[in-house]
Each structure stands twice: as structure tokens, then as C-alpha cells.
Amino acid sequence: VGFSQDKSTDIRRLLDDLQNSVLIAVLLVFVVILWALGFRASSMIGLAIPTSFLMGILWLSLAGLTVNIVVLFSLILAVGMLVDDAIIVAEFAERRMEEGVPPPLAYTMAAKRMAGPVFAATATRVAAFSPLLFWPGVVGEFMKYMPITLIATLSASLIFSLLFTPTLGSLFGRPPKRETTRTDGLYMRIVGRAVDHPKTVLAITVVLLVAVPQIYARFGNGVIFFPEVEPDYGLVHVHARGNLSLEEKNLAVGAVEKRLLGMPELKRVYTRVGEQKGGGGDVAEDVVGVIQFEMVDWRERRPAKAVLEEIRARTADMPGLEVEPRKPQAGPPTGKPLQIRLSAADPDKLPAAAAKVAELFGRHPEIVDVDDARPLPGIDWRLEVKRSEVAKYGVSIGTVGAAVQLVTNGLKLTEYRPADSTDSVDIVLRFPPERRTLATLDELRVNGPNGAVPIGNVMERKPAPRVGRLDRVDGERVLTVSANLREGVQATDVQEAVTKELAGVDLGPGVRWKLKGEDEERRKASAFLGKAFGTALFLIFAVLLAQFGRFTSVALVLSAVVFSTIGVFLGLLAQDLSFSVVMSGIGIIALAGVVVNNNIVLIDTFDRLMAEGWEKRAAALETCRERARPVVLTAVTAILGVLPIAFGVNPDLIARETTIGAPSTQWWIHLSGAIVFGLAFATVLTLVVTPSALMVFTRRRRPKSADLAVAATPPSS
Template identity: 25%
Template sequence: MRESLETRLPRFSLNRRVTVLVMLVTVIVLGTVATIGIPLELIPSGMDHPSLGVVVPWRDAPAQETLEKVVRPMEEELSTVAGISDMFSNARTGQGWVWLNFKYGTDLDVAYREVRDRVERARSRLPEDIDRIFIRKNDVAGIPIYFLGLAIDPAVTDVYNLVQDEIVLPLSRIDGVASVEPQGLLEKEILIELDRDKTAAAGLDIYTLAQALGTDNFTLSSGNVRQGGSKLLLRSIARYDSIEQLENRPVSPTARLGDVATVRYDMPEQKFRVRAMSRPAVALAVLKEGDANTLEVAARVNEVVEQLRANPRLELVELAELFDQGDIIRESLGTLLASGRIGGLIALLVLFFFLRRFRMTLIVTLSIPLSIIIALTVMFFADESLNILTLLALMISVGLLVDNSVVVAENIFRLHRDGLEPRDACVRGAGEIALAIVMATLTTIAVFLPVSLVEGQGQFFLLRLSIPISVALLGSLLVALIFVPLSVFLTLPTHRQEEAAPHPVFNWLKKAYDGTFGWLNDVYTRILAFFMHRRLDLGMILVALFALSAVPFQKVKIVDTQDEDRGGFSVQVELPNNTTLEEAERYFLAGEAVIEEHAEELDLEGWFLFHRATFGEFQGWFRSPRTNKVSPREATRRIMEALPEKGGVRLFTGEDDATDDKKDKALHAFVLEGEDARELERVARDLEEIFLAVDGVLGVKKTEDQSPSELALVLDRERAQTQGIDPTVVSAVVGYALRGQALRRYSYQGKQIPVTVRFREQDRDSLDELSDFQVPAAHESTVPLSALTEPRYLAAAAQISRTNKKTGRNITLELEEGREEETRERLLAAAARIDLPEGIAFGRGDAAPQLGEDVLNMLFAAAISIVFIYLLMGFLFESFILPLSILCTIPLASLGVYWAHLVAGLDIDFLGVVGLILLVGVVVNNGIVLIDYVNRLREEGLSREDAVAKAAERRFRPIMMTALTTIGGMIPLTLGGASSIGLSYKSFGLTLIGGLTSATLLTLLVVPIFYTLFDDAREIMVGLLSRVRRRGAAVAGRPATTP
């Protein structure tokens, strides 16, 4: 029977008290173990899009050459890796990279092995002087847990070996550290600098000489030989034992290497600068192993750093902590925990105000830690960590976990007040409400069922939130049906005369309650009775409310991200192509002075910069805790405005890969995609003329420096063929002469020292010297480079970007302010009429602004959640029509969501959409409990109107209690700032607070009224079907007539 099923758990708890006590102790013990042992992380693994990057440094190579010889071969090999969703690549002076985005769910460890295999395959197709290739994994393990800045005294002669031996090596040995990556640390090398005149006089050229030197300095296994009956390993050794031996190496019948070159052990040419806190520096990034505990590894790193500071060999090195993820984890999780404690205290005070019984308040409140302990236990054994998402889920649960216990305890006390004995009151009180709270809990959990239908980051967020919330809610359900009945039974007085007179404090609270919520309850019952006979009037009021809400619906947008606080700022700088390293250094030193000047004003704890000749970045981080309210966006704006002005300099923010210009409403961008960069440039210039003719377009914004920056040597192929010269040899000669050629490393005292051959700087710094370079020709002769090539100055792009193996070219248009939208429509129409050449097409620009795919997926999940909730309520009420009266609360909740965001001046961000999904399952709970009680009263014989009035009056207090505890739990989270990584909870909190407020206030009126409307509709439908069936039966039973 239904009643026996509903009362089985309460009866079990009262009949098996020792068993229940053992269960309670078991939960506490397991929860304690789980709480101590669960790992702490800042970001859960997989939060970012699964991706891998391959970075290939190629010293001094121009962007176009890097594209042809590095990026394209890499693209061809890497495109065969399984699971790729998008491929992005970039070629710039000195470096090429390819970034692979994978489909969600891809195992990055497997993908990493595939990428490494493809990189090894591609090596044979890359230039010989490319030494190292880096593979970057974009996951939590790829984020450094610690940054260490080293300020080194100029008196230190061998910086590289000192840092490697005394700092990098000890840090690498720490348990849990995967690698230590130096930034700004240059290794001394053996430089073979050729004298052009002496080389030519000896009848040599750099190409032939580099090829010959490249075959030296080796040790090879040559097999086995037998001697005296023993089998010995034979090695062929051609290594140099000293620099002097290398200088004495014959390079021609009449010359040694020392005769035509200077051989020295020295620092290479520095192509970039690194500074920290306004001093030259080296930065060390410490990365942890994937399964290591971040806090523990960071603590070990700090211990080793303290030991390094006491190392006498490092007395000329100052070690400064630039970043410690352990501190950020403690701060971020500590902020959430503090918000949770405050939220729990608010919930406790709300409960005490409503219940005015210490024991009952304590019983209901204890459901929070018990349920959270159950959730932590399941998370621990499921190998989940405690991070910003799972802790947020537990924070959300704080306000929801008391709902079931409140309803059960309230019902038990009501029945006991009405005269039932304690045991009967506990069994019946829990049993009456059991099915309703089970269904209410399942409706909240049901919002997470569509997680398998959502892709991308939405699935990740829902999954990480669903486990703690679902387990905690199920735990609260068990607590409400097992522990609460027994606890209340043990605290209820056996006889009514045993009840002591209430304390004066309780009398004061009762008066305060009667004067507020008691009065509201009376007003509410009268208003409900009024609208029971004027249901159409209530409908008109709702229409008016939605009409008034057109303002927030229009002004509040759904966005991917919120402009919120972060732990630091970043400003990237792109300089003109013809900028020298010295000129760039002067600019960045001036910028550093600006940051130092504003450090106190912006609450900066430290700053860091690195730069090359044409690109660099300023980074800064704020003090913790913050002492002022300057947001990172505002700090970034002030610094960008204060940076020195220089023609051709472009500033970027570190928040995304696009310039701030793209976010300017008065700009519009098209993207052309194709294969040939030069053809794209020609087409782009033609399109610019077309777009300039569109009404509302003011001009074309130049995003690239067009100054001549590249000297191209155009080869005359006929002359080269006549001389018997391969064009690749010409290219190699120029590359060897300007960039140098890396040879086999020199082994000295167990260290492998790089060796590079190149011309002296004075022999390669002008076009005249370049023209005299000798190229090896047929019959052991040489030909000057000027006889084979013609120099031309070209405006070359500082970098070439590609998407899915197609080169892109941006066309950014300046629009007339105030007419942006209509101008964009004209531009889109003009673009649609353009017939582009074959192989060129418009790519994805900002021509059609849309919501992010993740946000759309989340909204789809919310729609599916509503369907699941409807089906669950259909099961509860045995009706397809009555659940519609409760579903009406969902659009009512949206009113509060949008008004709350409008008042706060915020848009609904990604976490706000997550809150919307959760809200769908929460707001229907009160309606379920209310309508279930109405149906129960009708089954007991009350009329529909009396049942509605009585249920509304009796459920007002528990509905207000559960709503206020949930809202109270969200207040600290909403008022708090963002986490250290810029994740703001304001939109999330506003969604739940605003939605619950409007849904609760309107549910009390709308659900009962709509219940009667849909009940009338059901009766009308049943009556119509009955008449149809009777008429059909009458027709079937009528005797046939003969015409």
C-alpha cells in the first residue's frame, strides 16, 4: 500500500535505533577520512578546452619562410591526429607554432603520444638548424604551480650552469614536480665566427665549411672485434678535446679553422629580454605531475626555495616568488568556505526565527553537515577533488539541504500539536510528506540529466556540479526520512504537561514572527481567497508583470563571460616590423617605469616583462588580500593609457587573443581565408575599396605595419641553372651566413655545449656584405650571391595566422557612430553579392555575432530539464495536466532573474546560465509540496476550494523557510568578489536569489489558482471524453434500420 511504503523508513528509524546510530557513526567516520584525504585543487582537470600546442623556435627566420619550412610541414603531419576539432597555426619571425583543439572527451595523454609521434615524423622535413621542439599540453598539469624569479648579479660569469646545477636540478628532484622550465636563461656556446675575407681568400664558402664541420665531433659504435679470444666493442671517435684542437682543424690544404675564424666560448646573441621587478631576471616555471596534489607540491617547492636562499653558492642570486598556485588555492577555496560558513549561519538564524525551538533548529541544521559529509565521502571514493567548482556545488547545497528536513520536522510538530502521540506524529508526519519530498528532490537532480546531451564546457560544468549537489540532496533526503524522525521523537515531550514555559527570548521571537510572517500569512490567505473567484484578474496582472519586464529582458544579455576581477593583468605589445631589439628595450623600460609609478595606486605586488624586437608583454599581479577596488580591467586600461606613445605600436589585453578594437562597437571585421597570403592581400585591397563605398563606413583600420621590413633576394633560376647551383643551396648559404648553423654539441666535463658557425656581425650587417657571399657552384668553384639574385624591399607581415590550414587576412572597418547596426547590415549584404576568386572565402569574423556555443548548449539543457521535471510530476500526480500548474513557476522565476541582474547592472554570464538550469529544478519544489498536500486533503474529503485554502495556509511557513534559507545561503557568495582566476559568482548568485524570490512570492498565488484552472480543464476534458464514449456506445448499440 502507498502508506506503508511511505512510512517504511520512518518506522525503521524508530524501531532500529542502534542500527541508525551505527549508520550515523559510520557516515561521520568515513566523512572525516574523506575530508582529510580529498585532494585540493584550484581548477579541476579538463576545465579548459582539451588542446595541445607544438612550438618550433627557428632563430631569426622571417615569417614567410617559417610558414613554408616549419608550419606547413607540421600542419600536414599533425592533421592526421585523431579527434581534432580545430587547428590554429602561426608563423612569425623566429618561431612557428601549431595549436590543436580536440573534441571534448578526448584523452589528452593518448593525443599527446600521437602528437609526439607526428612531430618526430616531421623532423626530417624541417630545417637542420632547428634544435628543440616543444609540445604544450593545455590542461591543469600544464599550468605552472610556481614561478620563481631570479635576479642575478652581473659578476656571475657562468649563469646558465649555476642556475641549472644549483636551482633547476634541486627543484626538479622534488616529489611531484614534472619539470622546471627556465625563461630568459641563455646557455653559453662555442661560436665559430668566420672572417668573410679570409674565408674567400682560402677558397672556402660558409655552406661547404658548415657541411664539413657538421660531420665532425662524433662517437659511433662500429661493431665488435676479437682480440686474444675476447670480444670487444669497437668505437670510432672523432671528438674534439678542446677549443684549441677545434681551431687547429684543417679546412683546406693551406688553412686551419683558426686562420679563417675566431673560435670562442661566449654567450649567444640575445634576441629577447626578461625583467622582474624592474631588474634583469630569469624566471623558472615549475610544473607538477598530473596526479600530484598541488598544495603539497607547492609546499615542498617553498621548502626547497628557502634552502636555496641559504646556499652560499647562490649569494649573488636573489630569489623572489612571483607566483604560487598553492596560495591562490588556499585563498580561493578559503573565500568560498567563508561564504559557505556565513551562508550556513544565515540559514541557521532563519530557521531559528521560524521554528523558535532550539532542539528542532539544531536537528534541522545538522542535516547540512551530515549531507555534505555524505557528498564528500562519495567524491573522495570517486577520485574527485575539492576545487572551485565542487566547492561551489557544496555551497549551493547549503541552502537546499534543509528543505526536506524543514518540511518533515514542521509536519511532525504540527501533527504533535494537533494531538498525536510522539511516535505516531513522527511516523505519520514523515510518511505524509515522503513522496512529495522524494519527487521534489528528484526534480532538482533531474536538471542534471541532460548533461549527456550537452557538449563542450557546459557538459564539464554541469557534470562537476551535478555529483556533489545530487549526492548531497540524496543524502539530505535520507537524513530527513531516517535521522530527523528519530531525532524529533527523542526530543518531543512524552506528555503535554511536561512542556516548560517558553523563555522570554522565544516569546519575543514569536511576537516578531506574528508581526511579520504571521501577518503576511493572514494577508496571503485573504488575497488567495479573493483571487480564487477572480482568476482572470490574476491572469491580467501576470500579463502586466511580463509586459513591465520587457525592459530587463531587452537590456540584460546572456554573455559568455562577465567583466570581473582577476588576480592580475596582462598587456601585450606588438611593435613595427623594422624595430631593433635596442629600440624595443627602450620602449619596454619606459613602460616598466610607468608600471612602477602606478604600482601603489593599482595595488600591485609585483610585475614581470619579456620582449623581443617586435613583440613583448607586461604582466602584473595584485596584492592578496586586495586593499583597493581597482579592477584588473580598469588597471589594464590605466596602464595602456599611460604607456608611451610610439608610431605603429599595437596594444593587446591578456584576456583574449583579440585586440580591444574588436570589442569596439564602432568597428566591424571580415576575415578572408585562402592558401596564398599574397593573393589574399590583393583581394583584401579590392574588397576594402568596395566596403569603403558602403554608406556608414568611415575608413579601413590598419592592423598591420606596412613599412618595408623584409629584404627579399629574388633568385634568377636561369643563372643558377647555368652555374649548376641548386636553389636550396642559395637559401642555405644566406641562412648559414645570417642566422648561423648549429653543429654537433661539444662534450666537456659531462656537459653538452652548443656549437654554432656563422659570419662575424660586421660581415653580415649590410646589403653590400650580403651580396659578396660566395655560393658553391659546379667544378669546386664559387659564385657571388649578387650574380644570382636581385634584392627587393618588401612590406612583410610580422606574423601569418592560419585556421584549419587556411591563411587568414582581417579587414577591419571603422563605422559611423550611432549607425553601427544598419551599416553592418549593408556590409553583410555587400559581402553576399561579392564573387570571390576560387580558393578564397569569407571566414568566421564578427559578421554575425552569436551566443557562444557553450551557452546555447546550456540553454538547450535547461529546456530538456523542464521536460524531465514535467514527466516526474506526471508520475507523482497521475496527471498530464496538473503538473502544468507548477511549471508556470519557471517563467515567473525568470522575472526575478532579469530584474536582479538589471538592478545589479550585470549581464547573465556562463555561470548564470548554470544557475538558470539549477533554478528550474529548485523553484518547482514548493509547488510540488503544496499541490501534493492539496490532493491529500481532497482525498480526505475536503472540497477543492477548502483543500487549496488549507494547504496554502499550512504550507506558507515551510515554503518561506526553505526559500529564505536558500536565498540566505547565496547572499555571501553574491556579495563576494571573484576568485583569483577571475571566476565571478555574482551572476550565479543573482540568478538563484532573484529567481527564488519572484518564484516564491508568485508561486503562493499562481500555483493554487492555476491548479484550479487546470483542474477545471481536466474535468471538462474528462466530461467531453465521457460524452463521446457514451455517444459512441449508443450508436454501437442502436439496431440497424432498413431503408
């Protein structure tokens, strides 16, 4: 006894891979903070991860949500951010203890001094992810677990950093044993030159902001809706036209099946012959059978695209049949990648328009598996009751209908439920198969008050073109011409070429066309993510304005978010990846919440030094000297959390093996890559460009003590 279409093994492997990625992320982050801050401080900071995980998962449980692959990846993404707040507090306390302050007082000072920046940093991250909670549609239902998980765990990390970290530090903290030597290294020399030429640094950054997206648009891999994920199964749609019996369909599909069975990549093959009910609009009307096959483990076979190409080659010479190999879509179901929906008030004009669109598709070699959605050739017999003759012979219309059912689908008499079943069985009366013909229909007689009447006297039979399926949108008949693309072809490139050609094609008076399918979903997702990004920036702006009280400081922090997109596009070029509307878009929004954290701490320290009376250049250099370590630590921990997934690496500590390119990582490569490369570039911006911007946009302000002295001096008479 075996299990067919068993998905439990794949789901278990997917969850195991993500759970292992969580463990790897935690270990990498802990090793970094252990190296940078020592055992005592890193132990206290490291407790933020399991504590925040437990509190966040508890809140998810109270909300009635379960753990799934999105929740697990959200935990991986959160690992590097959960320690940021604790690092800021502990690092400040470490510096005070290096200056001779006792641990209890040092951690108390850290909690008080860093409460504002820590709260603002967490609030900005929560503000960045909050708009994703309102994502509509199927994609929103799939991705909503990410903002919920991140908001829950980040809120828990804020509580830990401001309550638990000072308490644990007061009890177990010790002054560092190493001697502190404050020397100007390579970084300080670079910053010194940057603040001496701030306008040049800013000009170079602006040029990169304009140039890098243009370079990607020309040399990059284009735009996709969802990332391509290696599937574990595939489908083969067998198309055939004509009035085929079930036996003929079975022979046709069976011939295709035989050509597939010899392939070593296929583990199991399932075949369904006949009308494909429940397939939705994505199953063409001329499909006579669907073959579904399971593939062996991805590590033991060729990629799925190579398998599908071989299936296409093996079945290319089958006369009368069109074989369409398909792989399941990674994201929400959108149908074939290229779809043109035709609509018209007059439905008779649609078939000719569909033929023209299909002919246009056929001129492009990169377009395959064209379905023009026109009905199959054939005749439908329309039966019309002659009401005047029915009244003349005194025959009821119900009697005529019952007689017709004897020749067609049968006349339902009653229902019967067997003792061993919970479902009822219909008892249907109809003629035997050899008698279900048009000749029998013409021979039928119906009873009337004056005897039996030939059915032809009260009913007329007329031939009509076969209709098939009827689709209406806003009250109008529509036909959707759809097609697949060859492997490696971007849908956006083909759509652009096809739309230009369609603009010059006369489809007939009153016929309109519109791009549908993946293009429509991509546009919806792009529109929402654009609004979400704008909303996130506004919420971050409000938090920062409350924190700093000056538009200049807020603008500097938000500019880092915009400039960080340079790193995102550089990462796509370096990894030779396409820009995924969903995953890369979410990555940019997540990046907005992470990037502002370091700039908040940096600008807050600069403002404090300026208020104490420091000269502007000296304040900028001292800010970099004081905050370089926590800025680098928080960036490195956030990067390390998702670094393995960004490069498709999945080390398994338990099995002692490492896999590269596993399907579990392919889901998240675009999102992780956006964070890794975007944050790495943003860290350089924070440590070099932000001090330069402070030199340009900060006005010299007198210290508060001087203001108080002037206010206390009586005016001279």
C-alpha cells in the same frame, strides 16, 4: 629573495573567502530553522548539511575530483537545498505531534506520506542540473564541477531525510510545547481573495511575464558573456612598426615602462622585449614588447579600469608607439571583444578588405586598439635554386642550402650536453654578425666537381612583400580584424551597429566576413544553455508525470519555472547588472530545479484533500494553511544560502571584518542574484498564484470512497 608572479596568495584568499561564505550560509540557514521549528527539530534538520557535505565530498574523492572554487560555490548553493527534504519530513511530523500523535508514529507517518514528494523534489533538482554535465568546450570543463557536486550532495540529502531524519526523530523528537492556534492572518486573507478571482490573478502574472523582459531589454544593462571580475594584474602591449633592432625595441618598451613605474597601484612590473612567442593569435605581429604588472590589494587601490585608463593617458603622447593596456579576461580566453574574420579564395584581396574594416572601426569612438592583422611593411628575400644550373655545374642542392644557412640562422653541426644540465646545446656554425648581410650572400661560393662556383650562378634572389603569419580556415586564407572597447561599452551594442554597417560595405569580390571571438563563444554558450534548459524541463516533466499522473498538475508546476524568470529580470534591474549568458543562464537552470520543489508539495497536498472529498475552494485554502510554513522555510533557506554573495557581501567571522565587492563574490553575483530574486518571486507565485491556478484548471473529482461505493452498489433491476 622574493617570488615573482606568485599566485598562491590570491588563490588562498579566494578559497578562504568561499570557505567563509560556506560557513556563513550554514549559520544563516540553521538560525532560520531554529526559529521556525525549535531546537530539537532544527538540530536534526541541521545535521543534513554536514552529513550531505561529507557524503558528497567522499563521492567526489572516489571519482578522482578535487575541491576548487566551483565546488566550494556549489556547496554554498546546496546549503539551502540540503535541508529542504528534511524540513518537509520534520514539519509534517511536527504537525502530527501537535495533533497528539506520538513522535515515533508521527515520524513514521511523515516518512511514508512525504516519501513521494521528497523523492520527486530531489529527482527534479537532479534533472535540472544533469544537462550541465554535457557542456562542451573550455566553459564546460570549468563549470562541470557544479552539477557533479550538487547531484552528489542532493542525493545524500535524500538519503538523510528518508532514513536518518525519521530515525533521529523517533528517538529524540518531542511534541511542541507551544499551543497551536489556527487563525487566518494577512496571508490567508490574500489567498482567499486570490482564489475568489483566480483568472484576474493569472492574467496579471501573464502580463508581468511579457512586460518585465521587455522592460529589461529597454532599460537594463544588456548582455555579457562572463561577469567582470576585478583582476590583480594587467598587461600592456607596446606596438611599433618598422624594421627595429632588439636594442631599439628595448629603448621603446623601456620608455613606456618608465611612465608606469610611478603609479602607486603597481606592486611589481615585468617586461618582455622582442618577439612574443607563445602568445597565440591574440598577440599582434607589431608588438615589440609586453609589460605585465601586479597590482596591490584591491582594497587599497582604485579599480583596475581606472588604472588602465590612467596608463592609456600617460602613454598617449609617445610618438611612433601605440600602447594598449589590457586586463585579463574573467572567463575562457576569447581574445578581443570585437573580431571580424575575413576569408577569401584569393588571399591578395584580404589586405584591402581588412583596411576597409579597420577604417569602419575607426569611425566609432567607443572602439579602440584596432589591429587589422595585415603584415608589417617590409621585404622578404625569396631564394630560388636554378635546377638546370645546379645540374650543369654538378653542385648538390644540399650544399647550396648549407651555404645560405651560414649567412642566416646558422648550420647545425652537432649537439653538446653540459655535465650540469639535462638539456642539450646546439653547436651552430655561422658568420659573425657583421658578415651576415646580403653582400656576403652574393660573395659566397659553393664547391663543385670542377672547382668553386659563385652562388649567384645557381641561385636567384628575388624581393617579395613581407608575409608575416599565415592563418587558414577550411583551406582558405583568413585575416582577423580585432579591437577593444572603452570601459562601460557593451560588446553586443557595438557588434550590432558594426554588422549593420558592414552589410553595406563592398569588401571586394569573393571576400566574406564573420563575427568571431566573444560573440562566437556567447552564441555557443547560449545555444547550449537553451538546449540544457529544454532538456531539464523535459526531464522534470517526466518525473512529475510519474508523480502526479496528470498533465494539468505537471503543467502547473512547470509554469512556475517559466514565471520565476520574472524575478530574475527584476533582480537584474534592481541590482543594475547585465545579463550574463553563462552565470545568469546557469542561475535560471538551477532555479528550475529549486522552484518545482515547493509546487510539488503544494499540489500533492491539494490532490490529497480533493481525494478525501474536500470542496475545491476549501481544499485550496487548507493546502495553503498546511503547507505555507514549509514552503516559506525551504525558500528562505535556499535564498539565505546565497544571499550574501548575491549582494557581494563577505563577512569574515574569524578576522571579524566584512568586505563588500570582493573578487571572490564577483564571479557568482549574477548566478546568486538569479536564484535569490527568482526564488523570492517564485515563492509568491507558489503561495498565491498556484492556488488560483488550481481553482481554474482543476476539475471537480469525486473522492475515492465514493467511487468505491458506487462500484460496490449492484445495479437496479
